[in-house]
Amino acid sequence: MSRSGKDPHERLKSGKNRSVSSSRWLQRQLNDPYVKQAKADGYRSRAAYKLVELDDRFAVLRGAKRVVDLGIAPGGWSQVMRQRIPQARIVGIDLLPTQAIEGVVILEMDFMDDAAPGLISAELGGAPDLVLSDMAANTVGHKQTDHLRTMGLVEAAADFAIQTLAPKGSFVAKVLAGGTDAALLALLKQHFTTIKHAKPPASRKDSSEWYLIAQGFKGGR
Numbered sequence: 001m002s003r004s005g006k007d008p009h010e011r012l013k014s015g016k017n018r019s020v021s022s023s024r025w026l027q028r029q030l031n032d033p034y035v036k037q038a039k040a041d042g043y044r045s046r047a048a049y050k051l052v053e054l055d056d057r058f059a060v061l062r063g064a065k066r067v068v069d070l071g072i073a074p075g076g077w078s079q080v081m082r083q084r085i086p087q088a089r090i091v092g093i094d095l096l097p098t099q100a101i102e103g104v105v106i107l108e109m110d111f112m113d114d115a116a117p118g119l120i121s122a123e124l125g126g127a128p129d130l131v132l133s134d135m136a137a138n139t140v141g142h143k144q145t146d147h148l149r150t151m152g153l154v155e156a157a158a159d160f161a162i163q164t165l166a167p168k169g170s171f172v173a174k175v176l177a178g179g180t181d182a183a184l185l186a187l188l189k190q191h192f193t194t195i196k197h198a199k200p201p202a203s204r205k206d207s208s209e210w211y212l213i214a215q216g217f218k219g220g221r
Ligand SMILES: C[S@@+](CC[C@H](N)C(=O)[O-])C[C@H]1O[C@@H](n2cnc3c(N)ncnc32)[C@H](O)[C@@H]1O
Pocket: 044, 045, 047, 048, 070, 071, 072, 073, 074, 075, 076, 077, 078, 093, 094, 095, 096, 109, 110, 111, 112, 134, 135, 136, 137, 138, 153
């Protein structure tokens, strides 16, 4: 530590116009083995490995023919799917632009827009057997607000999954620590045979994200 109480290493990388938090982010990126691996493997995000690990453990992609990728940008999960389930029809949506991925339909819009579910279904051309959501709300720094906004996205994604999934289908969604809230969990239990929570190794230990894996959709909405 320097006399100012700051880590000199951090100051070194901070530069003039970079905030300490963005410098920390950069330092973490540079030292992160998943970031290095993603570059080597040609994935657009380290997030790709979360889906790889969830699939290795829970076989979430096995046999999927129609998949929805909610919060697709920058596209790591869909890249993994193009490799693991090349026959599947994939439709993704994101608020942000996503560079084209061969074989993937990408909608650039807010999933919370009333028109979004209908547009996704029209592009899929049939009931999905897998609905994925890696959506995260932009944080505003107020813990409760951030939690509510992200859980709002999870609820909307779960709603969509329950409305559209084919029988035996699966729903995988990013949730926050503490898991899924009780009402949502009860609803999911009604509709799916098994519900699990997992934190894949690629998920940073200091992040509060977990993944919900609901499998065996019972149908009958
Ligand atoms: C963690 S990133 C997804 C990373 C992606 N799974 C990958 O492998 O590259 C979360 C994404 O959710 C998107 N998102 C957040 N809220 C959304 C909303 N209401 N509608 C659509 N996308 C949203 C964000 O724009 C962001 O790109």
